[in-house]
Amino acid sequence: MKCPFCGSERIEEGISWGHSAEGGNVGLNFQAGGFLKMIGTVQVYSDLCLDCKALLKTYIRDDTERQWHHKPGALGSK
Numbered sequence: 001m002k003c004p005f006c007g008s009e010r011i012e013e014g015i016s017w018g019h020s021a022e023g024g025n026v027g028l029n030f031q032a033g034g035f036l037k038m039i040g041t042v043q044v045y046s047d048l049c050l051d052c053k054a055l056l057k058t059y060i061r062d063d064t065e066r067q068w069h070h071k072p073g074a075l076g077s078k
Contacts, residue, residue, distance in 0.1 A: 008051035029069035
């Protein structure tokens with residue numbers, strides 16, 4: 001893989017996103033379960049150019065057939 005911004009081939013692939021300072025999950029949210037309407041979070045990964053520090057690709061490795069949560073803000077907020 002080559003960085004489209006600087007041309008570097010020094011790319012670190014598959015870096016997992018961490019957790020927030022509050023201990024919550026960081027990632028894409030989806031509706032899980034039926035009756036209880038629980039919200040789940042899918043782990044997110046990125047590929048990083050080590051020279052210009054650009055995030056080249058952000059992706060998940062999980063199933064994409066989910067009911068994705070589109071509302072911004074923290075879970076439980078309105």
